[in-house]
Amino acid sequence: MAIYDVDEFSFEVPDGYVDRSTNLFLPPGSLTRSVQMNLLVAREPRTEETAAQQASRLLRDFAAKIPGVKLLGQRDRPLGALPGREARAHAMKNGQPVYQRYFFVGHYGTMLSVIATSARAQSTQCDAIMERFLSSLRLKKL
Numbered sequence: 001m002a003i004y005d006v007d008e009f010s011f012e013v014p015d016g017y018v019d020r021s022t023n024l025f026l027p028p029g030s031l032t033r034s035v036q037m038n039l040l041v042a043r044e045p046r047t048e049e050t051a052a053q054q055a056s057r058l059l060r061d062f063a064a065k066i067p068g069v070k071l072l073g074q075r076d077r078p079l080g081a082l083p084g085r086e087a088r089a090h091a092m093k094n095g096q097p098v099y100q101r102y103f104f105v106g107h108y109g110t111m112l113s114v115i116a117t118s119a120r121a122q123s124t125q126c127d128a129i130m131e132r133f134l135s136s137l138r139l140k141k142l
Contacts, residue, residue, distance in 0.1 A: 018045045037118040044111045055085035055104035068092040079105045099123040101130045107139050
């Protein structure tokens with residue numbers, strides 16, 4: 001797995017703007033499949049909520065945007081010394097059953113949301129990709 005470093009550029013951000021950027025990673029050939037396996041990393045500003053509370057709220061927000069989503073479960077899962085939260089869900093996308101694995105961790109003023117998505121039949125591979133991602137994730141001091 002290649003190391004991805006997001007420090008490749010810098011620019012001035014207008015006053016009051018917050019980082020809600022998203023990175024989407026796709027395997028080769030995935031654009032021709034009806035259900036793509038993908039890994040999405042999104043950033044949200046941290047709130048006054050605990051990491052678990054903010055993660056649960058974000059899960060509710062995601063579920064409201066995805067028709068037929070069924071949350072399979074969620075639990076606390078730290079990343080090193082930082083509190084984190086993970087969850088699993090099933091949904092339908094374009095009539096196809098989809099599996100999603102979520103992980104949330106707060107880092108300074110940012111809540112990182114990591115979402116791995118695959119066809120439901122590929123849930124084992126999806127979990128393996130998420131585990132590999134989490135085992136390689138190194139947060140930087142800001």
